[in-house]
Amino acid sequence: MSAFLRVERLAKTYQPHKPVFQDVSFAIQRGEFVCIIGHSGCGKTTVLNILAGLDVATEGYVFMENREVAGPSLDRGVVFQGHALMPWFTVGQNIAFAVRSRWPDWDRARVHAQVEHFVALVGLGAAIDRKPSELSGGMKQRVGIARAFAIQPRLLLLDEPFGALDALTRGTIQDELMGIVRETTQTVFMITHDVDEAILLADRILLMSNGNETRAGYRPGRIAEVVDNPLPRERTRATLHHLEAYYPFRNQIVDFLVSRAKAV
């Protein structure tokens, strides 16, 4: 059986002969949560945008359920780095906009029910009629997540969704996200900078290295290592650091980021 998502020999080149990354290949199984970690500039966001269909690879292919990804699709929901809510819509209208795009023939009541369900899922029932400008950063990002889930995509792409949040809020939303993902058996591909976030959420972590100049010449960015998360799937943020396998696993990733991500 072939994988749910296959990425084959992806490359992106802006300057000739100096691809940002090259030979990026990986696969994601249905229901899997995969995180990608790497330093700024290694091209992770470009990889995600190519998966979303918002950017085009210079080389290589992406297949989802054995069909090539060409352009954006409702099958792949995206949570953007800066929430990307429409400020002229209320919370409910923002989500309804997505729901109506997914199911254009739904009637008003059905759209409303779907919107209410997903607003409640991220705990924002009371804020459904508020404008994004009246919400805190964490609440806005929750709406972004609710919007992506509300169209029930086959693959959810998260571009560093918690990067701009404070640590406490981030923790709460990570828990919420994990709960929803486990409940819906959603397949997720997520970019993060935060090692603990990746350890908490991911089943598998892709470690990406930056492109750099070596004595042997320029070496493009690539997926340097792929590590399976050894921790039990039923982990929580509060008890994570008490697990025996936690520190060795964390050290492995941090070592990569500190010593090998740039200078391989």
Next chain:
Amino acid sequence: MGLMRGLALRAAVLSVLLFAVFVGAWQVATAPVAGVASGPGLSPEQIEYARMMGKDPGAQKSGGFPTPGQVAATIVGHLSDPFYDKGPNDKGIGIQLGHSLGRVALGFSLACLVAIPLGFLIGMSPLMRRSLDPFIQVLKPISPLAWMPLALYTIKDSSASGIFVIFICSVWPMLVNTAFGVASVKREWLNVALTLEVSSMRKAFLVILPAAAPTILTGMRISMGIAWLVIVAAEMLVGGTGIGYFVWNEWNNLSLTNVIFAVLVIGVVGMLLDLAFGWLQRAVTYVD
């Protein structure tokens, strides 16, 4: 809050004070001066002779410029009966204003119909922007009144020419602002629309239009201001009806009180139009 209210109150008091000083100065400047050569030493025959020569020694000579009182009386007179119609050269101020506002509304609406869709096109397509830019740059700085002879020659109808002049002067700020607003819609909102596979019509009306609306409304507000400036001049040229024609007609009548009244009306109506667009602008502005 209390401080703001205090400031508003003080500003209002100062405004009233300035107005009083202005009216006072006006009154002093236009106060009647004593007539020529009046004196007790004239015989009745001499007085009668002077009267026949148009130099009434008993009467007081005015400088010709109306006093605040006279202007106030004119204002009351006009406003108490704004809609009378006694032939082509004697219509109430309401009717004249109606004609002017009608022309502005028509020319401005036509300009909206052209400028906003065209602005969308220019804003969305770099090709269109580059190819139309030279035309816009050349046509934009032309005084709308310079078009008047061409308009009169081709359209032949003076009233329609007036509307055309309003159209041509309103079109540019709206076009430029719409194009700019549409071109600077945030990439992330367009990406959301892309990933949701939103149809181009829904994208235009639900994403781009609301995102660009504040900029578009700014353009419309500027256009309306210019249109209101230009209508007065245009009506002075084409004549017939309208507040501009009223000014010109009263100048020919040497009725400065009516001219002053008309000038005030133009100012107040212009302010109201600007307030209306300011209100619309606030209604579509979003906090990001």
